Amino acid sequence: MGKETSISDHTSAESFNIIAKVSRGGDLTKEEIIRLLKITDHDDLQKLFAAADAVRERFVGPEVFLRGIIEFSNFCERNCLYCGLRKGNKELKRYRIGEDEILAAAHRIKDAGIATIVLQSGEDPFYATDVLCLLIQRIKEETALIITLSIGERPYEDYAALKRAGADRYLLKHETVSRELYARLRPGCRYENRRQCLAWLKKLGYEVGTGCMVGLPGQDVASLAEDILFVKEIDADMLGIGPFIAHPLTPLALYPNGSLDMTLKMLAITRLLTKSTNIPATTALATIDPQAWTRAFNAGANVIMPDFTPFSYKRFYDIYPGRSSKALNIHDFLEVLERELAGNGRVIGAGSGYRNK
Numbered sequence: 291m292g293k294e295t296s297i298s299d300h301t302s303a304e305s306f307n308i309i310a311k312v313s314r315g316g317d318l319t320k321e322e323i324i325r326l327l328k329i330t331d332h333d334d335l336q337k338l339f340a341a342a343d344a345v346r347e348r349f350v351g352p353e354v355f356l357r358g359i360i361e362f363s364n365f366c367e368r369n370c371l372y373c374g375l376r377k378g379n380k381e382l383k384r385y386r387i388g389e390d391e392i393l394a395a396a397h398r399i400k401d402a403g404i405a406t407i408v409l410q411s412g413e414d415p416f417y418a419t420d421v422l423c424l425l426i427q428r429i430k431e432e433t434a435l436i437i438t439l440s441i442g443e444r445p446y447e448d449y450a451a452l453k454r455a456g457a458d459r460y461l462l463k464h465e466t467v468s469r470e471l472y473a474r475l476r477p478g479c480r481y482e483n484r485r486q487c488l489a490w491l492k493k494l495g496y497e498v499g500t501g502c503m504v505g506l507p508g509q510d511v512a513s514l515a516e517d518i519l520f521v522k523e524i525d526a527d528m529l530g531i532g533p534f535i536a537h538p539l540t541p542l543a544l545y546p547n548g549s550l551d552m553t554l555k556m557l558a559i560t561r562l563l564t565k566s567t568n569i570p571a572t573t574a575l576a577t578i579d580p581q582a583w584t585r586a587f588n589a590g591a592n593v594i595m596p597d598f599t600p601f602s603y604k605r606f607y608d609i610y611p612g613r614s615s616k617a618l619n620i621h622d623f624l625e626v627l628e629r630e631l632a633g634n635g636r637v638i639g640a641g642s643g644y645r646n647k
């Protein structure tokens with residue numbers, strides 16, 4: 291009689307076959323993604339991360355691209371249950387950064403040798419589209435930076451005007467594909483509208499980023515698998531995947547945070563399936579574990595977004611607790627990053643960091 295096959299042997303073999311299939315360029319079914327999301331065995335996890343890292347090396351290369359982010363307004367009209375910027379959070383001190391200060395931060399990004407600026411805010415109608423267009427034009431004229439916007443849902447005409455003014459990329463996380471969860475966590479928002487916005491942005495020629503949260507109250511692995519399939523379906527150029535982190539001044543204050551391992555599994559599987567998508571090691575990951583960035587870079591990530599929001603505003607962009615509010619010394623940051631990356635055969639990217647389709 292041959293050696294008896296244990297359940298864990300069977301599980302490892304099954305995971306290994308799925309990883310091998312997707313590494314060879316095959317697609318994954320929802321059930322196969324769920325299988326990978328359920329991996330708990332340490333060796334299997336390492337195989338998954340190593341496979342994602344190999345795909346990253348093959349399709350994206352060793353470069354880690356930097357995007358300098360400015361969070362220019364923490365006003366928001368929405369009331370998302372998970373977010374500290376929600377309108378219902380009356381304890382948050384609100385701010386808006388003026389055009390000249392934003393321009394000064396753009397110059398600091400340029401001077402640091404970073405090619406992309408990310409302009410991020412809550413959904414703040416104060417910044418009308420014509421105001422933003424003038425800002426974009428000024429940034430382009432003075433710095434020639436690549437401009438990414440992350441300012442939420444707007445009408446088609448606004449997206450078109452912002453594109454004409456010079457915006458190049460747009461980040462709009464879908465947050466979750468679960469209609470039920472979306473409706474519950476984002477009161478007054480429609481999932482279909484989010485999808486429509488993403489389709490418009492694609493049509494207008496933006497590089498489009500989306501993404502989701504991991505560990506939302508009520509979220510299950512089937513729903514997470516659908517998030518991955520959604521990202522693949524819309525052929526996202528960029529992807530932000532971060533853990534849910536409970537904010538004490540929101541209705542979800544008492545729920546547990548999303549797990550680091552599950553977030554890394556999501557990141558790795560997405561890398562395996564989408565190949566060339568730009569995937570950041572998010573600030574939210576670093577908030578739950580100081581080692582998380584290194585682990586994310588070893589599981590498929592290839593982007594990092596240093597925060598250039600002026601020091602006096604930084605701590606008020608309080609989406610979730612625990613974000614660093616220290617002043618960023620970009621030169622020290624780059625030195626440390628370069629050293630850490632070099633240890634893993636990686637380098638800081640010098641070019642534009644557009645997705646290499």
Ligand code: SF4
Nearest residue numbers: 366368370373376412
């Ligand atoms: S998640 Fe975005 S839209 Fe929702 S409250 Fe926060 S900043 Fe506003």
